[in-house]
Amino acid sequence: MENLKTNLANSQVGTTGPVLIIGVGLLGASLGMRLSKLGVKVFLRDISPVVTALACDMGAGIQWDENCPSPALVVVATPPDVAARQVISALKEFPESLVTDVASVKAVILTEIKEARADISRYVGSHPMAGRERSGTAFAREDLFESRPWVVVPSEHTSAEAVLAMRTLALDVGSMPLQLDAETHDQSVALVSHVPQLVSSLLAAQLAKAPLESLGLSGQGLRDTTRIASSDPALWAAIIAGNGEHVAKVLRCFADDMQQVLHALEHPGAAFPSPSLVGAVTLAMRQGNLGVARIPGKHGGAPRRYQEVMVKVPDIAGSLARLFQAVGDTGINIEDLELEHSPGAAFGVARLAIEPNAANLLAEKLAVKGWEIVSF
Incomplete structure (x- = not known):
């Protein structure tokens, strides 16, 4: 020592x-x-x-x-x-x-x-x-x-x-x-890491035999939810096996919630829209809203709400760099960024997460510089 x-x-x-x-x-x-x-x-x-x-x-x-x-x-x-x-x-x-x-x-x-x-x-x-x-x-x-x-x-x-x-x-x-401590760690990662990996992989597995015309409709939502499904199977099998008890508990809760929605889907009743089905889906979505709102913000801080400024970005080399430069010239910080772009499309959409009190100003300044604002 x-x-x-x-x-x-x-x-x-x-x-x-x-x-x-x-x-x-x-x-x-x-x-x-x-x-x-x-x-x-x-x-x-x-x-x-x-x-x-x-x-x-x-x-x-x-x-x-x-x-x-x-x-x-x-x-x-x-x-x-x-x-x-x-x-x-x-x-x-x-x-x-x-x-x-x-x-x-x-x-x-x-x-x-x-x-x-x-x-x-x-x-x-x-x-x-x-x-x-x-x-x-x-x-x-x-x-x-x-x-x-x-x-x-x-x-x-x-x-x-x-x-x-x-x-x-x-x-x-x-x-x-x-x-x-070790036990708290393993419980925590089962919820925030190990089960999300399994859920993403199980969802992506449904695409393996999907018809091409269905896959052709894929958007950013599918890409977001299946991104980690390309992870190494052998490595993740070892990880899950080492934390099986805690992963099983989280998966059981997930399966119980899923079963409630599934039951409502399979027994909707005669009315359309079915009150029971609408209620089950609404409850699941609201619980999801509450869960997402609890995810910590930047640098592990408290969750914060930002306003999105959506900007059309041509599929041309250097376009993103020019957008970042244009935002940098305004002195406004990009808190988070997502880029939506479908293969073959002539343009994509950059979703810039901005402090709410700066969103309008950023949209105005980018529009003056010739950028097409989709929404803000």
């Missing part, structure tokens, strides 16, 4: 290093890229030499070998089904190092580490709530963790130094650290 304490005392970037990242997929490579840019010495180790070489080429660090100095921090960024074994191995191999993992399940990993009687005082679980629908080293991004929650999950035996180091590391890479 002295090596770690010295690094903490002298550090300006949380952990001065060296840092060893085991597993350089999306999260591991992204973390290596960010830490390397901060001037931290990062070493990389992966079961695949090709993957390691790619991560090195992307600036995530340099390949680990037996001549490298002992790391102050080991980050296990492997899939959750092998993460516990890698943590246990790292705690034994590097007896002076802090060890963390970034898997999206925590309780099952913590249990396995305890059963192995490893030095759990040097282990602190963590989970950056960051990712993409595409996994793998090639999709790593240096800014992946920017403004994302990073959950620090200590056990009752984790040292205070280890917790401090992980909270500092999260801040250094641009994340917002928060602390939860």
Whole structure:
């Protein structure tokens, strides 16, 4: 622990290093890229030499070998089904190092580490709530963790130094650290991450045998709700399996609500429109409105309501850049952005989320610059 304490005392970037990242997929490579840019010495180790070489080429660090100095921090960024074994191995191999993992399940990993009687005082679980629908080293991004929650999950035996180091590391890479116990973490991610992934995939599965004329009508709503359905099946199977109990509870509640709507659809009664059907759908939609309103706003702050300014954007190279420049010239900040565009269409629609008191002004200034305002 002295090596770690010295690094903490002298550090300006949380952990001065060296840092060893085991597993350089999306999260591991992204973390290596960010830490390397901060001037931290990062070493990389992966079961695949090709993957390691790619991560090195992307600036995530340099390949680990037996001549490298002992790391102050080991980050296990492997899939959750092998993460516990890698943590246990790292705690034994590097007896002076802090060890963390970034898997999206925590309780099952913590249990396995305890059963192995490893030095759990040097282990602190963590989970950056960051990712993409595409996994793998090639999709790593240096800014992946920017403004994302990073959950620090200590056990009752984790040292205070280890917790401090992980909270500092999260801040250094641009994340917002928060602390939860393993059980609360797993309950939470079942609701906000794991079940949404399953629901998106189950919805997208209905498209597999859909007629082409139906798919030709696809709009932004379908794209929004199925975006994450292109995620890695093997990785998500391991994640769901590691959090099965909590995922099942959330899915059961979802299925119960779905069953109420389904029953009303299948038994509408003679009247049209059916009062029972209209009531069931209205209730489901209103509950959805309430749920969406509770999702935190930017940077994890309180939910805020913005006004949308919808701008027509020609499907011509550089159009978005010109729009952003035009908005920037007004001095008005874009709080959020969505782009609706169908393949083959001559234009798309940019939905700019703006502070309500600035929406009218932005629309007027963009119209003067020649932009066609769809609505605001």
